[in-house]
Amino acid sequence: MAWYVLRRLAVSVLVLLGISAVVFFLLHVVSDSPGRVVLGQRASPEAVADFNQRHGFDRPVVVQYVSYLGQLLQGDLGRSYKLNESVGTLLQQNAGRSAMLSLAGLVLALLVAIPLGVLQAVRRNSVVDRVATGLAYVLYATPAFLLGLVLIAVFSQQLDLFPAEASQSHSPWVVFTDPRSMALPVITIAATSIAIFSQYQRSSALDQLGQDYIRVARAKGLPERLVVTRHLLRNACLPVITLVGTMIPALLAGNLIVESLFNYSGLGLLFLNSLQREDYPVLLAYTLIGGVLTVVGNFVADIAVALADRRIELAS
């Protein structure tokens, strides 16, 4: 187990180095010189050259990359000259808010999708099952921005149940403190996940229903309700755990579309705005963090499944 963890960690570091190198060189190729970006089109070439020299942007790109890595190791993610703020601070301000929004959506999705998927499997081919499957396809095929707009039109403009804009408070806990204003963003995020999870849960539960231990449980005289809750549920959830694990990083990185649609300041909105501002240090740091989260997410998912299912031995 320990060897496995260490080996996975070593591989993860290599993967992250690779990501950082690729992103760094790509941004270097596509972007104008940083001095031009920061000082604007009207700045004199001398001023731009001076800026670049002062901040070390005139050095060879490999040297710049190595010095960037050195800064990273000290926890310095660089500086946004546009916002005149360190990238670390910017990310910190927004990360919590993004995470809370996404997690709320994830939890809502799981709370709905797991029982729904199991119900569909137990009542396979019933009206409930067919309707739920049909809805899942529609939801899955609907782009998040369209779904968000429809929700706004119906629940905000027509019924006036929820506001169309998310809370503008800077607290990351706003999901809990102001649930009314956060309802539509959370539902928008949850909807697509519900569609995926419930179908996944359904097929996994169907697999498990065919296993012999279900028949054994029935032969004990257990009512169907207990067969499902005591025997089916945990085994049927194992594949979903893996799926959720691989999705967690994407969730933490924020939801670009929902955050911008509801004007909720989080990592996603920060990324979009930085893209428009050509604020490369922020883009670079954001991409790198996305990589870290993906690697960590897969790692955590493997460990979680191994803990839930004792048959899996984490070995070579």
Added chain:
Amino acid sequence: MVSIAPAPATERVLTVSDLSVEIRRGDRVVRPVSGVDLVLHRGETLGIVGETGSGKSMTGLAIMGMLPAGGRITGGSITFGDTELVGLPPARYRGLRGNDIAMVFQDSLTSLNPTRRIGDQVAEPVRLHEGLSRREARRRAEEMLALVGIPRPSERMDDHPHQLSGGMRQRVMIAMALVCQPKVVIADEPTTALDVTIQAEILDLLDDLRARLGMAMILVTHDMGVISRHADRVGVMYAGRLAETGPTPALFERTRHRYTQALLASIPSLTHDRGEELYSIGGAPPDLSVHDVGCGFAPRCAAATDRCRAEQPPLVADGAEPAHAFACWHPADGPVERTPARLAERPAAVDETSAAPRLRVVDLRREYPAGSDGWFGGRRTVKAVSGVSFDVAPGETFGLVGESGCGKSTLGRMLVALDRPTSGEVVFDGVAVSALRGRELGERRARLQMMFQDSSAALDPRMRIGAILREPLAIQGIGTRAERTARARDLLDDVGLPGSVLERFPHELSGGQRQRVGLARALALDPSVLVADEPVSALDVSIRSQVLNLMRRIQRERGLSSIVISHDLAVVRYLSDRVGVMYLGKLVESGAAEEVYAAPAHPYTAGLLAAVPGEEGPAEADRVPRIHGELPSPIDPPSGCRFRTRCPLATDLCAEVEPVLEPVSPTHQVACHFPLQTKEGAR
């Protein structure tokens, strides 16, 4: 229903009369059970025997009220005590299930919930039916685990199923079924997935518990041997009907139904005369979605007349023994009438002492890396095959027997160069194939072919049979496409299949037909060595004898050197000239088949033979105690003799010095410090 005289002074606990079941799947209606009558008395074991699709399992499930989706009882009644079970409200049925009527299923890796502790799984029925507290129920579960022979049950209570061996899992299954002390236990193929020595232990355990707890048992199995040793009365099922029923001795000694008679004749025995072809029933069981009027066995029956095809025979009592009844218009009276075909002996020119061996296996070893041992544990290796040597002469068949995990399949894969040995070599016609690579290996490998156990998994489901048979020829660049098709047709003809099979897909064929295709594919490149790994294990008895006869004929006609790998001692004996017995990666005994079976010198071989149910083993075997316990781990095998942990004769010497193969006669070797005093040995 026919009145079958009850055994005196015993109470009936379960009565099934005129039971019919149908299963509806879409437009297809299958009738797996038609008009079955059964009576079960307190304290007895009723065996229900039949092949796949005979309706034996469905009868058990009907009694449990657990028919599969689309299934329903269309007629008849099932009474348990005074309670009619057909039409019983579900809630009342659940109160009986697992409490008064329990079921033991075939062991599979998933028959226990993989994510729950075994103690909780065993305690569950007690909590449900008797409303005991968690602590009380766990105490009962622990007692029950002790009763079914789980060592140190208190430590095992918190184990998960994957931590137990197959035999132990089956004990847990039994504990789970019996924990509420039911009056009736239905055991559906309780030992089919287990090794023969474990099977014997489990069946003895069931017998013992039945007597101690005063239960009645229905033992559902395909294995006539199990029935003959463990059932008081038998019901033989065919095509959803009861063909014959009666007290076990009467049914075996004076078999009346033509199907029972043919079935018994087609089972290879340990003492079968190898010169005689096995009796085999032609054709296959009927399709139960087509509802014929006559006797279901008529199309395959040698004695069938027009009456059999037109009229369903009723179950009638035998004159001499009223408890013995059969449903046959032309009951048999005596053994199967036939003149068995003599099989050609091995060509005289082949003499293993003078001819160079076709295949030589020299000190072959194969190790696999295993998971590490806990946190920061060192790397471990599974020693699957640990130094095996033997020769196979041209035209000779060498049988490898042993229980699961003994390394016989790993060995088989190395013989045909599908796997590389860790050390040692496989020499084929003077060339060490185990060291070859690339093109040379590809060319040599064509001469070494393999026939697999599960042909439905070994044949590509999206390829037609014709394409499957042409593929090896195309890879080796033999002939034009037309020539290859002609060759495929010839191959099918050789294995007794019509040319129309060329256009079929594997799933359109029956299990027996697929196994024939598997053989045809192995023969496509005209190999000189054929390795058959469990060639008939997946087949029903009546189909098995057809395939066995076919293999014998092909071995002889083509002068093939073959290696037959099986856990089934009778199958190996029927096919093999010489046999090797494997235990935990080692060959413990080898020699001429007749000699090894008649006078086993290794205690393990003797124990294996004694454990085969329904066989009158050699007289010597009776003195050998049954083998107990389970196979030790191949990661850390016992020192000295690997069998010593289960051997009744083991001494300190066995733990210190590893015995090597030494001759007990010119054609018989054994690796044991204290070989059994066989007839040959005593002389």
